[in-house]
Amino acid sequence: MKNLVSTLTSLLLVPTLACGGLEEGPGDGAPPQPTASTSAPLWGTGGAIGDVRCAGFYTDRRLFTGFTPAPVSWARNPASWVSALDFSGVSAGILGRGGVGGGTLITRQHVLMSAHVGYPELPFKLYFVDNARNTYEYQVTRLSPVPGTDLQVGTLNQPVSPALRVYRVLPGNWRSCVRGLTNGPGIGGVPTSSFSPGLPVLFVDQSKTVSTGDLTQVLDFSYGPSFNAYPGSVADVVTPALAASQACFTAPRGGDSGNPIFVQQGGELVLLGGWFQASNGVGRFAWLADHRQQVEMVTGPLATVDLSSLRVGRFMGCGR
Numbered sequence: 001m002k003n004l005v006s007t008l009t010s011l012l013l014v015p016t017l018a019c020g021g022l023e024e025g026p027g028d029g030a031p032p033q034p035t036a037s038t039s040a041p042l043w044g045t046g047g048a049i050g051d052v053r054c055a056g057f058y059t060d061r062r063l064f065t066g067f068t069p070a071p072v073s074w075a076r077n078p079a080s081w082v083s084a085l086d087f088s089g090v091s092a093g094i095l096g097r098g099g100v101g102g103g104t105l106i107t108r109q110h111v112l113m114s115a116h117v118g119y120p121e122l123p124f125k126l127y128f129v130d131n132a133r134n135t136y137e138y139q140v141t142r143l144s145p146v147p148g149t150d151l152q153v154g155t156l157n158q159p160v161s162p163a164l165r166v167y168r169v170l171p172g173n174w175r176s177c178v179r180g181l182t183n184g185p186g187i188g189g190v191p192t193s194s195f196s197p198g199l200p201v202l203f204v205d206q207s208k209t210v211s212t213g214d215l216t217q218v219l220d221f222s223y224g225p226s227f228n229a230y231p232g233s234v235a236d237v238v239t240p241a242l243a244a245s246q247a248c249f250t251a252p253r254g255g256d257s258g259n260p261i262f263v264q265q266g267g268e269l270v271l272l273g274g275w276f277q278a279s280n281g282v283g284r285f286a287w288l289a290d291h292r293q294q295v296e297m298v299t300g301p302l303a304t305v306d307l308s309s310l311r312v313g314r315f316m317g318c319g320r
Helices: 002-012 243-248 288-299
Strands: 064-069 072-076 102-107 110-114 124-129 135-145 151-156 181-185 191-204 210-220 233-238 260-265 268-279 282-287
Touching: 072 124, 072 135, 102 268, 102 288, 110 268, 110 288, 151 288, 191 233, 191 268, 210 243, 233 268, 233 288, 268 288, 282 288
Parallel strands: none
Antiparallel strands: 064 072, 102 110, 110 151, 124 135, 135 151, 181 191, 191 210, 191 260, 210 233, 233 282, 260 268, 268 282
């Protein structure tokens, strides 16, 4: 097991960069309980890491393996490659919505959520689990939609424990930091940044299972009324092009709204946004980097990842 963990960790340290309304799921009102993984996942992302076949240690993508209703608590999954990354800032569940609606820490007292989800009446409870398997309960006391986007900021009743991860975001000049990026007008004249090949991402669904996918494009619908079919900047995620990675992909579906999408930068998870819409296996999510200043009007400054020293992988060296 030690060799497997060491091998996996080294694979995870390769720099990479990384869905609509996803209609709300039924939400039984209880926090999500862990479900058995029915797929045969593997680790490999768009050719950036390689063709690592799914076997043994690599088959389990669940964040949690146990749930206790009273008092509410979860058991983190130690026997999975997901345990090599820090998902402690991803909400385990929302009382009244289960795994629907997300809730990802962007400051010690703010979570990223979805504007189109019908959350419970304020204040409502949400839960986090640290890497030592301690469960924390907080209350969302205010919801602040970000105009022109599907992003919404939830304000918590108190700062969270230092044991929980607050995720950094991409800098405003992210477009100048990515190799293989083409910028220009897309279909219908929508400003589009296209990734070729697709950039590998990790994302969480309503069952708190982690999947891999390829980010193919970022579309900016903020220009003019003809683009109002979708709010603000959104990004698309599809099945990984690398055949060996495809078993790791569970297509976004109704109920995933607000749950997070990440890109790995070294061993760090960098937050890209939250699910918004899905159709025919393509997930679309609100792209946080292009709306960071609007979000910061609620939260204050967000921490951005420093890309200035990098000269390998998808990111080029550039400033914040």
